[in-house]
Amino acid sequence: MGVQQSPSMGWNGAPGVVGSPAVKKIVRIDIPADKYPNFNFVGRLLGPRGNSLKRVEATTQCRVYIRGRGSVKDTVKENKLRDKPGYEHLNEPLHLLVEAEFPAGIVDARLNQAVAILEDLLKPVDESMDYFKKQQLRELAILNGTLREGSPSPQLSPSVSPFNSTGMKRAKTGR
Structure with a gap:
């Protein structure tokens, strides 16, 4: 996974703000859906009306994408989308993509914070x-x-x- 340099961006994504250039990094987290077929990982991650995932994103300022088989709520719709451009991920096992775009000095810390929270949510609990x-x-x-x-x-x-x-x-x- 390569690190992409992007133009200088401020905290709010406003161009022209002086500071170190933002670095974009993406981490993939595999969801153990095959190991725990009856555990609702997607529901646990999203929470009521997507609020749990929104809170993780707000806390870490990272974007989280649910991808792979089972990431679309409607399985009939998922099967129709599977081979369409942009939906190739539906052929892969269920996983998360965590995206961080920050100055080089803090991008890893933000990404690690998001990954730690998400990995904790992905531990099946009775x-x-x-x-x-x-x-x-x-x-x-x-x-x-x-x-x-x-x-x-x-x-x-x-x-x-x-x-x-x-x-x-x-x-x-x-x-």
């Missing part, structure tokens, strides 16, 4: 001991408006999302 999954279920219940305080674990009830409730809809007029 559901009864999985604190991270319990937090995700709690977050999902909050997002869906179904959290019941005081219960040991969130009870997900089939109630409507607060975003779809009648209080959020535009009032219908008879005219």
Whole structure:
């Protein structure tokens, strides 16, 4: 894997900021999906509405891409896309690509931080001991408006999302 030099970029990607040039590095992390076929690695990585992965990206300022077989939610769609240009990765085993673009002095530290967090999330944990999954279920219940305080674990009830409730809809007029 070669290191690509890119033009000088500031923290916000603004060109023309003086400083050491940004270096782009990509690391591949294989997901042990074959070893643990019943463990939902993609769901654990993404979390409710993708929030868990977004938090990893926000914390490390690295981009994380889920690639390979099983990376597309709809398997029928995945099978149709498999041989299309840009989707060749669907022929490979499930994996992550972690991309960092920072000045040379800090790019490795940022990449290592992201890899450490992601590798921790990729360790299969027995559901009864999985604190991270319990937090995700709690977050999902909050997002869906179904959290019941005081219960040991969130009870997900089939109630409507607060975003779809009648209080959020535009009032219908008879005219």
